[in-house]
Amino acid sequence: MDTAINEAAGAVSAFGYIAILVVGVAVVAGLIWAFRMGFRVRRSEPRPPRPEEQPTRPVSGPVQEEREVRAWDEVPRAADGSERLTPHQLNPTGTKRAADQRRPRWEPGSSGSFGGGGGGRT
Numbered sequence: 001m002d003t004a005i006n007e008a009a010g011a012v013s014a015f016g017y018i019a020i021l022v023v024g025v026a027v028v029a030g031l032i033w034a035f036r037m038g039f040r041v042r043r044s045e046p047r048p049p050r051p052e053e054q055p056t057r058p059v060s061g062p063v064q065e066e067r068e069v070r071a072w073d074e075v076p077r078a079a080d081g082s083e084r085l086t087p088h089q090l091n092p093t094g095t096k097r098a099a100d101q102r103r104p105r106w107e108p109g110s111s112g113s114f115g116g117g118g119g120g121r122t
Contacts, residue, residue, distance in 0.1 A: 071098035 073096045076085065 069098040069101050069103065070095040072096075 073094055076089065
């Protein structure tokens, strides 16, 4: 009786080894296929730009950061109440350049933040 169990166990382990070998070959074949596909895609892409084709700095020098104070742009009202505004009639940013370009500062006596402690304005 023991020999039948041993033979069955040997057959199952041989099947397991064959299954692992088949899965391994399939994984390797998939990796080779993916590598070849990636190589074809890379060949079809445009080449990287040469050094003389790279963007250059403007003649006036490097571009500096620009700061400006922005103010809310009011939503325009329609001519009569029944007409609605379409998107091209609205300002896309929702803000406009403020007339007063001085930076806002904290007022003396204010805490500077919500829940920051202190007496705040009294």
